[in-house]
Amino acid sequence: MAYRVLGRAGPPQPRRARRLLFAFTLSLSCTYLCYSFLCCCDDLGRSRLLGAPRCLRGPSAGGQKLLQKSRPCDPLGPTPSEPGAPSAPAAAVPAPRLSGSNHSGSPKPGTKRLPQALIVGVKKGGTRAVLEFIRVHPDVRALGTEPHFFDRNYGRGLDWYRSLMPRTLESQITLEKTPSYFVTQEAPRRIFNMSRDTKLIVVVRNPVTRAISDYTQTLSKKPDIPTFEGLSFRNRTLGLVDVSWNAIRIGMYVLHLESWLQYFPLAQIHFVSGERLITDPAGEMGRVQDFLGIKRFITDKHFYFNKTKGFPCLKKTESSLLPRCLGKSKGRTHVQIDPEVIDQLREFYRPYNIKFYETVGQDFRWE
């Protein structure tokens, strides 16, 4: 009976049955071999991806757009574009990103939290440099873009704000930077209401240079604006400075600081010198790390001086083993300003600066 199932016609044929069985076993083995091979390739691909120094972070990392454009993944490893730029260690494998895309499709580790620390200012002080440097630290995760929550987007609510944040583990600090907070009247109260423990970082720079930097940026977008001199003074002969012009007003640091001190003790505000950030980035970042209460991970070893750019750059970033400088809009050549105008503005800022040094207990030597 059983033979009838195998062969419709004729007598039982054991040889044919054996052949069929052999073919069936062979095809099963082939299928298994192919499957194993494909899985193996996939695993190799994945481990190469984790170790690939040339893979860039996805477009969601908004801050990266401010960094120089980099090439896509290159299996050959990094080749520094700048003479004197450091080579990335060939054997090093960066840790998988905790908040980045997950290739396996499993849930992303970490939680979106409200920031425990903020870089609140000042515009053109060097805030991007501090953000990009500090995010190299494994205990810090930063939002790359400026969310402008405490000034423009406050109406969207804290849940919206939280949703923008990168995922962090409990041991990690969530950080964002929006330089306009420093001069926003409501920002200190709003931040205090979010958390009175928020740590605040302010990057300050000589207010005259800051104003010229600010003007240079505006000019690059709107070439038809009046001259720097024209905007700076209400009456230049009388030495009347126009304090209603934002580029001037932002540099009156002590006035803005007073609003913050109504809500936060001085010990909760850390001031970074924009000047020292360029001459000694590791020293300034050492103090930032102390202030944040995290180990001094970022040191001299993380920086090199890029002669072409004229600024310190990172040997490697949070997401890449390639050396990286900040983008073209950072460290621009400033417009030429009449030295007399500069002197007048220096005089104008002097009393504000001195009061600022006294208040914060630090001399930034802008005079």
Ligand SMILES: Nc1ncnc2c1ncn2[C@@H]1O[C@H](COP(=O)(O)OS(=O)(=O)O)[C@@H](OP(=O)(O)O)[C@H]1O
């Ligand atoms: N390492 C490094 N590379 C490039 N630029 C550096 C660096 N460190 C500090 N700076 C200074 O940062 C200035 C820009 O400040 P911000 O990032 O705060 O600008 S912004 O408010 O976010 O537009 C920018 O101002 P400008 O020189 O006027 O362009 C730089 O002087």
